[in-house]
Amino acid sequence: MSVLSDKPVRLYDTTLRDGTQGEGFQLSLLDKLRIAERLDAFGIDYIEGGWPGSNPKDVEFFQEAKKLKLAHAKLAAFGSTRRADTPVEEDPQVRLLLEAETPVVTIFGKSWELHVTEVLRTTVEENRAMIRDTVAYLKKHGREVVYDAEHFFDGYKDSPEHALNALKAAAEGGADCLVLCDTNGGTLPGEVMEIAKAVQEAIPGVPIGIHTHNDCELGVANAVAAVKAGAVQVQGTINGYGERTGNCNLTSVIPILQLKMDLKVVPELEKLRDLSYFVDDVSNNPHFARAAFVGRTAFAHKGGMHVNAVQKLARSYEHIEPGSVGNEQNILVSELSGQSNILMKAEQLGIPLDKGSAEAKTVLQKVKELENEGYAYEAAGGSLELLIRRELGRYEKPFELKEFHTSFRQYRDGHEPVCEATVKLYVGDTGKYTVAEGHGVVNALDNALREALLPFYPEIATVSLVDYKVRIIDGHDATAAKTRVLIVSTDGTENWGTVGVSENIIEASWIALVDGIDLFLQRRK
Numbered sequence: 001m002s003v004l005s006d007k008p009v010r011l012y013d014t015t016l017r018d019g020t021q022g023e024g025f026q027l028s029l030l031d032k033l034r035i036a037e038r039l040d041a042f043g044i045d046y047i048e049g050g051w052p053g054s055n056p057k058d059v060e061f062f063q064e065a066k067k068l069k070l071a072h073a074k075l076a077a078f079g080s081t082r083r084a085d086t087p088v089e090e091d092p093q094v095r096l097l098l099e100a101e102t103p104v105v106t107i108f109g110k111s112w113e114l115h116v117t118e119v120l121r122t123t124v125e126e127n128r129a130m131i132r133d134t135v136a137y138l139k140k141h142g143r144e145v146v147y148d149a150e151h152f153f154d155g156y157k158d159s160p161e162h163a164l165n166a167l168k169a170a171a172e173g174g175a176d177c178l179v180l181c182d183t184n185g186g187t188l189p190g191e192v193m194e195i196a197k198a199v200q201e202a203i204p205g206v207p208i209g210i211h212t213h214n215d216c217e218l219g220v221a222n223a224v225a226a227v228k229a230g231a232v233q234v235q236g237t238i239n240g241y242g243e244r245t246g247n248c249n250l251t252s253v254i255p256i257l258q259l260k261m262d263l264k265v266v267p268e269l270e271k272l273r274d275l276s277y278f279v280d281d282v283s284n285n286p287h288f289a290r291a292a293f294v295g296r297t298a299f300a301h302k303g304g305m306h307v308n309a310v311q312k313l314a315r316s317y318e319h320i321e322p323g324s325v326g327n328e329q330n331i332l333v334s335e336l337s338g339q340s341n342i343l344m345k346a347e348q349l350g351i352p353l354d355k356g357s358a359e360a361k362t363v364l365q366k367v368k369e370l371e372n373e374g375y376a377y378e379a380a381g382g383s384l385e386l387l388i389r390r391e392l393g394r395y396e397k398p399f400e401l402k403e404f405h406t407s408f409r410q411y412r413d414g415h416e417p418v419c420e421a422t423v424k425l426y427v428g429d430t431g432k433y434t435v436a437e438g439h440g441v442v443n444a445l446d447n448a449l450r451e452a453l454l455p456f457y458p459e460i461a462t463v464s465l466v467d468y469k470v471r472i473i474d475g476h477d478a479t480a481a482k483t484r485v486l487i488v489s490t491d492g493t494e495n496w497g498t499v500g501v502s503e504n505i506i507e508a509s510w511i512a513l514v515d516g517i518d519l520f521l522q523r524r525k
């Protein structure tokens with residue numbers, strides 16, 4: 001028995017085809033092959049690799065993909081029906097579909113009369129013949145044929161009779177699955193459910209699938225509605241990449257099917273977040289922090305009341321156990337915190353702190369005062385740690401700063417401009433005064449600070465800056481606007497964020513910079 005036949009719902013991934021129709025999502029041949037391997041390892045049932053009739057990369061993909069050792073997934077080549085008035089055996093695009101030599105071929109065809117007459121500019125009879133002929137031809141060549149009924153819901157709403165007749169043509173040709181597509185993404189879940197049921201009554205015995213787009217932010221909801229109505233194949237993309245606002249997000253629909261609807265679709269759901277990050281990384285796209293299930297903030301608790309509750313019982317504010325999708329709980333500290341947030345952060349630092357203690361209240365009050373001045377500790381865990389350490393007497397000053405100075409020199413002879421910084425500090429009784437240049441003022445300050453500290457703390461050579469962000473915070477009550485600088489430092493193993501706020505951008509940068517080094521030295525102690 002096929003591994004797939006055990007599954008209540010099969011997952012059909014089109015990241016490599018419809019995903020690449022999305023703006024900003026491009027994949028090289030190697031990227032496609034790597035993603036295909038990962039999708040297979042994760043337990044995706046069908047991987048649509050591309051459209052061989054579209055470009056040489058997709059032709060090559062199917063050649064190269066033959067060398068992949070896929071353990072579970074079936075590869076699908078995607079294309080359209082034959083063109084109007086062209087015999088199917090003479091259609092070059094259909095020939096390329098066969099030459100891809102995949103076990104599965106997916107073709108799309110028109111369901112909406114408007115598209116038949118206005119876009120294809122042919123008759124409804126010829127459209128049905130195009131669908132029937134192409135499916136039958138591919139079946140004759142031994143392929144499993146998935147039929148994507150483009151614009152099915154719009155077509156059905158316009159004329160149920162026409163849309164069903166077009167779909168029947170695919171069933172007559174022998175299609176293995178009829179996939180109802182919400183191509184323009186404008187259909188609502190109730191409509192999807194109703195129409196999916198009507199299709200099964202009109203064409204009994206042929207499995208149906210669902211392919212949705214996210215134009216109304218309903219891609220996932222519509223796929224779930226179709227499954228509830230009997231669909232057994234769900235098409236979508238990892239992280240919802242795809243044309244316009246994207247496709248049904250498999251990264252959301254998979255945990256919904258598995259955890260909420262009790263339909264086991266993948267063997268190791270806890271690998272979901274890694275897969276999501278992998279596809280972002282390979283396509284060089286930033287991770288979407290607020291993504292459901294897999295986003296960085298999906299289980300981040302900020303409000304004091306919530307943190308208090310999750311400390312007692314995680315599920316009081318978590319709809320699933322974060323680890324079940326490979327994610328984790330994150331407690332944020334901010335002006336919205338209560339003592340519970342501070343206690344949890346202190347516990348993570350290994351510092352015992354009691355609720356109601358003077359120390360807990362002092363730290364909380366300090367955080368709220370500083371956030372009111374413009375500090376933001378959410379992304380600056382390093383500065384927060386320093387604040388807690390200082391307030392709780394777990395801090396030893398590694399150096400005493402006396403002064404710093406920066407300059408920017410622009411030459412008139414075409415010489416590159418130069419940024420220079422000086423730093424004067426003391427480590428114990430020993431004073432140090434250094435001068436350094438840099439590509440910018442912050443870089444020059446960073447260089448001068450390191451040069452001053454290196455003789456005392458050679459280990460800071462491993463620390464470098466990985467991110468620098470500036471934000472202007474509005475002035476209020478007749479105060480001037482302030483600058484908030486967030487810096488992320490790394491020692492190659494761990495990253496930590498620090499924050500500085502001042503009316504002066506250089507001073508704000510300096511505060512964040514010094515905190516970054518200071519924290520590293522505190523932790524070493």
Ligand SMILES: CC(=O)SCCNC(=O)CCNC(=O)[C@H](O)C(C)(C)COP(=O)(O)OP(=O)(O)OC[C@H]1O[C@@H](n2cnc3c(N)ncnc32)[C@H](O)[C@@H]1OP(=O)(O)O
Pocket residue numbers: 018021051053054055080081082083084108109110119120121150183
């Ligand atoms: C809903 C979907 O996502 S379907 C997938 C859409 N994806 C893509 O379009 C990406 C890949 N596309 C391509 O690389 C190119 O568009 C190609 C190679 C397929 C076609 O390129 P060209 O031959 O230059 O045609 P062009 O793209 O300008 O127009 C598409 C043609 O296909 C025809 N066509 C559209 N849908 C279908 C269909 N289901 N069956 C047959 N022909 C179709 C159109 O009528 C049009 O032909 P016409 O201008 O003679 O009327």
Ligand SMILES: CC(=O)C(=O)O
Pocket residue numbers: 018108148149150151181182183184211213
């Ligand atoms: C087939 C397809 O990609 C669509 O209808 O959106």
